[in-house]
Amino acid sequence: MSGLQTDGRVEQGRLLTVENLSTTFATERGPVRAVDQVSLSLDRGQALGIVGESGSGKTVLSRSIMGLLPSTARREGSIRFGDHELLGSGAVDMSKLWGREMSMVFQNPMVSLNPVMRIGEQIAEPLRIHLGMSRRDARATAVRLLRDVRIPEPERRVDQYPHELSGGMRQRVMIAIALACGPTLLFADEPTTALDVTVQAQILDLIAEQREERNMSVVLVTHDLGVVAGHTDVIAVMYGGRLVEVAPTAVLFADMRMPYTEALLQSIPRLDHPSHTRLTAIPGRPPDLLDPPRGCAFAPRCAFARDRCREEAPTLTPADNPEHRFACWYPVGSAEYLETRERIASGLTIGGRS
C-alpha cells in the first residue's frame, strides 16, 4: 500500500518508545505482574526480536504495547507511538490504530481465522473500516494482497474458507490481513511455531521482504533464538516478565552477557554436534509471577548465581557498546563467572552441562 499518508505518520526515525511498562493481571489468587518495568524503543523500518521461554511475558508484552489485553489487565508506564501517547487518561482510541497503524500476526493460524467467514471478507474488513473502500475495491485489493504474500490463484482463494487452505497458506493470509492497510508497525507473535520447518523459513522471509518494501517496523516475538538470528536488527531477551538483555543482533550473539541468554543459545540443537549429543535443557521452571522473587528472577536456575543475585535484582546496565544493556551481577566474562566455570569444569560444583 505505497503512497498512503496519514497525519502524524512517522516516516523516518523513532517510531515507538516504551518506558517502564508494567502489566498486572487481577486474578482470583491475587495480582500477577506479567510485565515488569520494560523499556525499549524502535525506529521506522527496524526489526526487534523479543525472545524468552513460555511464561516469560513476551506475548503479554507485545499485546501490552498494542493494548490488546482483557479487562482484568492494568498497564503502567508510557508508550509513545509516533505523536500519540497510548497509555493514561489522554490516550487515543486504540481501535483507530489497530489494523491501520499497527497490526498483529497471531500464533496459530488454525484458530486465528474466523472459520465461517470467507478469506476475502476477512482481508477486506479492515480496508472497508479504516479506508472506507467499496466492496469491489476491497475485494480487488484483497486479491492483490494475496498475490503479495505469494498465494497461488488468488482469485480463487479469495472466496474460500479457512479450512480449505493449508497451515502455511493460512499464515500468509494472516499476514495479508495484517498488512492490508499498510501499518507502520507489525507484531508477529510466534508466527512460525505452529508450522512445518520448511514453511517457517518461507514465512519469515516473506515478513522480511514486506518489511523492506514498506519500510515497516517489525516486532518478532518467539522462544526460538534461531528465528530471530537472521531476521532482526535488535534482540531483547525476557525472563520472568523483565528485560534481562537488549542488544543489536550481531552484538548479542558475539558478546552475550547474561547467563540466561547463553543458556538459551546452548539449548539450541546444532547440526555440527556429534550424533546422540544430549540436548541441553535449562533445569528448573520459570518463576511464579504471583509471588515474584526478590532478587534476580533467573537466580534459582542459574549455574553462576551467588548470594547477591538472590538478594538484589540487577538493573539494566550498558555494556561497552551503549546499545547493549544487560541485567546481571556476574555476567559472562566477569571474574566471578570465569571462576564458576572453572569449578564446573573440574567437577567441584553442580552446574549446567557444557
Add this chain to the structure above:
Amino acid sequence: MNYWVQRLTASIMLLLAVSMLTFGAMNLLGDPLFNILGPAAADTKPESLEKVAAAKELYHLDRPLPERYVRWLGDMVTGDFGVQFSSTGQPPVSDLVVERFPRSLTLLVMAQLLASMIAIPWALITAARANRPADRISTINSFLLIAMPNFALAVILKYIFGIKLGWFPLTFKATDPWLTRIYQTFLPALTIALPAAAVYQRLLRTDLITTLQEDFILMARSKGVSRRRVLLRHALRPSLFSFITVFGINTGALIGGSLIVESIFRIPGLGSAIVEAILREDFPVVLAIVMIITTAFVIVNVVVDIVYTLIDPRVRR
C-alpha cells in the same frame, strides 16, 4: 443412507404405535355410541333404534376393534379423516382441521418469532457483559421465567396487558379480519414466547461466551473492528448451532404444547379443537388431530437433523 432408512422405519413405527394407543384408548375407555347419539343410544323407541342402526352402519361399530382400526388407518393414510361424531349431520373432520389449522399455525409462528426476537439481542447483551451485574440479574430472570407455569403466565399477562392496561382485546370473533387476528394472537404468542426465549437465551449466551474466547475474535479486534461489529459479525454466527437445534425441536414440542394457551385465550385453533373434542368424546376428531400433531412433531425432528448436518461444517466434513 442406511441411517435415513432406519430413521424412516422408526418414525413410521412410532406413528403407528401412537395411533394404536389413541384409538384403543378412545374406543375401550369411552362409549362411541353414546357420544354420537347422546341418550338416545340406550333408548328402545323404534326411531332411536333406527338411528342406532344407522350410526352403527356409518361408523362400522359392529365390527371388531382391530378391524375398525385397520379401516380407520386405511382411510387416514389416503387422507380421509372421516366424519365427526354428531347426530346432526356429519361434517367431515377435514373441514374442522382446515378451519382451525391456520390459527394454530399463526400462533406457533408468531411465538417462535417473538421468542427469537427477544432471545437473540438478550443473549448478545448478556454475553458481552458476562458475569457483571446486568448478566446476573438476567440469569435470575431466565430462571424465574422458565419455572413459571404457562397458565399462570397467561393469567398474569392477561391481567397486566388486557385488564389493567387494556392494550389487547379479551374477546375474539372467528370472523375478524386478518390483521385483527394477528393483533389478537400477540398476547398468547407472548405467553408461549417468554419461557422459550429464556431457554434460547441461556443456550445462546453460553455458546457466545465460549466463542468470544476464541483466538479469531481477538484477531478481529486487532484489525480495528469495533466491539459491536465483532459481536454481531464474528461471534454470532458460529454460536448459533445449539440454538438452532433447540429451536427446531421446540417447534415440534410447541405444536402440542399450545393447548392450554389456546384454551385460555380462546383461540379457535387445533389445540382448543382437540380439547373440545375430547370433552365431547368425538373420536374421529381426536384421532385426526393427534395424528397431525404427532406427525408434525416427527417431521420437524427429522428436518432439524437434516438442517443440522447441513450447517455444521464439522459434521459435514
Add this chain to the structure above:
Amino acid sequence: MSDTITKRLGPLFWLAVGWLAIVSLLALFAPWLPIKDPDSYFLVRGERPPYSPSGTHWFGTDQDARDMFARIIYGARVSLVIGFVAIAFGMVVGGTAGIVAGYLRGRTDKVVSFIFIVFLSFPSLVLAILITALLDRGLVTIALTLGVLAVAPVGRLARATTLAYADREFVTAARAIGAGDRRIIVRELLPNVVIPMGALALLGMAVAIVAEGGLAFLGLSVEKGPTWGKLILIGAGSRELEKSPWIAFGPIIVLFLTVLALNYAGDRIRSYYDVREIGL
C-alpha cells in the same frame, strides 16, 4: 487449601427446602391446624366479598367469601399429593424399567426404549386429557395418569445413567466375585443412579404440579375440593379480578414459589452431584 472453591449447596438451596418443608407440613397437618374451613363462607354483613387481605384473612377471601389462605393450604394437599404420587409412580416403574433396560441391553433395551420414545413423542398433555376425560376425575386417576406420563422421562434418565455406570470397574469387580445380576443392580447400580434421579424427582414434581394446574384450566382436574390450578382458574375467570387481584395472585404466587423451589433444589442437587463426579 482455603482458596479452593468448595461447591456447596448454597444458602438459597436451604431456603428452597425450607419453603417446601413449610408448605408440606402445613398441607399435611391442615385438618389439625387453627386455620379456617376452606369451604365455609365468611360473609360480613353489609360488605360485598371478595375481602382484601387482613388480619382475619391473611390472603383475603374469594368472591364467595371463602378464606383464601385455607383454600390454598387445602389446595396444596391435593396438588402436592398428585405431584408426589405421580413422580413416585414414575420413579418406581420408569426407574426400574430404565435400569433393567440399561443393564441388560439387547432386546429388552430395544423394546423398552421404543416404548419410552412413543410416550415421549406423544403430546403428553393430550394423553393426560384423554385419560382424564374418558375415565373419572378422581384424585387417584389423575395422579396415576401423570405418573404414567412420568415413566418415560424418568426411565430414559435411569437408563442413560445405568449405561454410564454399567461399564465402570466396580460393577465388573462385583461380577468377578460372582455376584448375580439382581444383586449387582440393587447393591451397585441403584445407589449411584438414585442421586440424579432424586434431582429429577424434584424437577418432576414441579412438572406434575404444573400439569395438574394445566388440567384444571381445561376443567379436568379433581372434582371436589380446591387445587391450586382450580383456584387460579376461578380467580382468573372472575369479574372481580381487576379490583381484587389476590383471588388469583395468591394461589399463583404460592404455586410459583413452590415450583421455583422444586426447580432450584433439583438443579442444585444435579450440579452438586456433577461436580463430585468430576472429582472422582
